[in-house]
Amino acid sequence: xxxxxxxxxxxxxxxxxxxxxxxxxxxxxxxxxxxxxxxxxxxxxxxxxxxxxxxxxxxxxxxxxxxxxxxxxxxxxxxxxxxxxxxxxxxxxxxxxxxxxxxxxxxxxxxxxxxxxxxxxxxxxxxxxxxxxxxxxxxxxxxxxxxxxxxxxxxxxxxxxxxxxxxxxxxxxxxxxxxxxxxxxxxxxxxxxxxxxxxxxxxxxxxxxxxxxxxxxxxxxxxxxxxxxxxxxxxxxxxxxxxxxxxxxxxxxxxxxxxxxxxxxxxxxxxxxxxxxxxxxxxxxxxxxxxxxxxxxxxxxxxxxxxxxxxxxxxxxxxxxxxxxxxxxxxxx
Ligand code: HEM
Ligand code: FES
Numbered sequence: 001x002x003x004x005x006x007x008x009x010x011x012x013x014x015x016x017x018x019x020x021x022x023x024x025x026x027x028x029x030x031x032x033x034x035x036x037x038x039x040x041x042x043x044x045x046x047x048x049x050x051x052x053x054x055x056x057x058x059x060x061x062x063x064x065x066x067x068x069x070x071x072x073x074x075x076x077x078x079x080x081x082x083x084x085x086x087x088x089x090x091x092x093x094x095x096x097x098x099x100x101x102x103x104x105x106x107x108x109x110x111x112x113x114x115x116x117x118x119x120x121x122x123x124x125x126x127x128x129x130x131x132x133x134x135x136x137x138x139x140x141x142x143x144x145x146x147x148x149x150x151x152x153x154x155x156x157x158x159x160x161x162x163x164x165x166x167x168x169x170x171x172x173x174x175x176x177x178x179x180x181x182x183x184x185x186x187x188x189x190x191x192x193x194x195x196x197x198x199x200x201x202x203x204x205x206x207x208x209x210x211x212x213x214x215x216x217x218x219x220x221x222x223x224x225x226x227x228x229x230x231x232x233x234x235x236x237x238x239x240x241x242x243x244x245x246x247x248x249x250x251x252x253x254x255x256x257x258x259x260x261x262x263x264x265x266x267x268x269x270x271x272x273x274x275x276x277x278x279x280x281x282x283x284x285x286x287x288x289x290x291x292x293x294x295x296x297x298x299x300x301x302x303x304x305x306x307x308x309x310x311x312x313x314x315x316x317x318x319x320x321x322x323x324x325x326x327x328x329x330x331x332x333x
Contacts, residue, residue: 017083021090028056046105051178053098055187058174060091061167062194069205071283075271081283085143088163092133092140099133102126125177132169135162148265157266171195219316226315229255229333237279239270242319246270246306249279249290254330256290257306257317269303292327 032052036043067084070077106126107117118126139160148156174191218224226240232250240246245260247270258279260270267283274280278287278296288295293303302325307318310331322328 014083014086018086021087025056025090025094028059029053032056046101050098050101050105053094053101054178057091057095057098058170058191058194060087060094061163061170062198064088064091065163065167065198066201069201072205072268073201073208075282078282088136088143089140092136095133095136099129102129125173125175128169128176129173132166132173135166135169139163139166153263153266167198222320223309223316223318226257226317229310229313229315232315235274237270237272238315239268240317242317244304244321246317246319247272247279248308248315248317249274250333251277251290253333254290255308255310255315255333256328256330257308258288258290258293259304259306259321259324261303262286263301263303291330292325294325 029049029052032055033045033048036048036051063080064084064087067077067080071081103114103118107114110117112120118130139162142151142156142159151159171191174187178187224240224242224246226238226248229250232238232248232255235249235251237247237249239260240248245268246257247260247268248255248257251274258269260268262269262281262283264281264284264286267281267286269279269281269288272280272282274290275287277289279290280287286295286301287299288301288303291305293305295301304321304324305326305328306321307328308331309316310333315331
C-alpha cells in the first residue's frame with residue numbers, strides 16, 4: 001500500500017521464498033547435469049547446462065502460470081502467490097543464462113556478430129526463444145510496485161498477461177527446435193503434459209468462479225439478492241456478480257459491500273477477511289475500510305462501494321457502483 005511510492009522492505013517470508021527458489025534451482029541443475037553425465041558420458045558441460053537451465057526456466061514458467069488458478073481454487077496455495085514476482089524475475093534470469101550459453105555455444109565462434117547470426121542463421125526456433133526472452137525481460141523490468149503504481153493496476157495487469165504469449169512462443173521454440181531433434185520422447189511428453197495440466201487448471205478455475213457467479217438473482221428494482229445474512233460468516237464476505245464482482249462483508253453486526261477487485265493486483269477481496277476493522281486482501285494484505293472502501297490513513301487506495309439493505313434476514317445489494325472511496329451507510333443485521 002502506498003501514500004506515494006516507497007520501496008517495500010525485505011521481510012522473513014520474502015527471504016524464505018527466495019531461498020527456496022535458489023536452493024530448488026541449484027538442486028535441479030546439479031541433478032540434471034549429474035543424470036545427464038551418467039546417461040551420456042560424452043556430453044559436454046555446456047550442452048548439459050544449456051538444457052538444465054532451459055528446462056528449469058520452462059518448469060518455472062509452468063509453476064508461475066499455475067499459481068493464479070490454484071489460488072482461485074483453494075486459499076491453501078496463497079503462500080505461493082505472495083511474491084510470485086520474485087519467481088518471475090528469477091525465471092527471466094535463468095532463461096537469460098540459457099540464452100547466453102546457447103548464443104556463445106552456437107553463434108559466437110564464427111566471424112559474424114552472434115546476435116546477427118542468431119537472427120539470420122536459419123534456426124528459426126531460436127528466434128521464437130529470443131522473442132519470448134524479450135517479453136520476459138519486459139515483464140521482469142516492470143514487475144516492481146513502482147511500475148504498478150505508475151502504470152495503474154489495470155494497465156499493469158493487462159501488460160503482464162503477455163506471459164501467456166511468451167509461453168506460446170516458448171512452446172514453439174521447444175517444438176520446432178529441441179523436440180524436432182530429440183530422439184527421446186521425454187521432452188515431448190513433458191511439454192504435452194505441461195500444456196494439458198495448465199489448460200485443465202485454468203478451465204477448472206473458470207468453472208469454479210462461474211459457479212459462484214450464477215447465484216446472484218436480480219429483483220425488479222435491479223437490486224441483487226445476495227442470500228441470507230446467516231450464510232455470511234462474521235468477518236467474511238459473500239461474492240455476487242453484476243457488471244463486476246461485489247464482495248458483501250459481514251462484520252460487527254453490520255453489512256457493507258465493496259468491489260471484489262483489489263487496487264494492488266486485482267486480488268479477490270471477497271476471499272479476504274476483516275482484520276482490525278479493515279477488509280484485508282488475501283493476496284498481499286492491502287486493507288480497506290468496509291464503510292467507505294478507503295485504505296486507512298496514511299494510505300490512499302480506494303475501491304468502489306455499493307448500497308446494501310437487509311430485509312427479512314436477506315441481504316440485497318444495489319449493483320450501481322459508487323465512486324471509489326464513497327462512504328455508504330452499512331446495513332444492520
Ligand atoms: C535468445 C534466446 C534463446 C536462444 C538463443 C535459445 C537457444 C536454444 C537452443 C540452441 C536450444 C537447443 C539446445 C539443445 O538441443 O541442446 C534450446 C532449447 C530449449 N530452450 Fe531455448 N533459447 C532461447 C530462449 C529460451 C527461453 C526464453 C526459454 C524458456 C523460458 C527457452 C527454453 C528452452 C527449452 C525448454 C529448450 C529444450 C531444452 C532441451 O533440449 O532439453 N529458451 N534453446
Ligand atoms: S492484490 Fe495484492 S494486496 Fe490485493
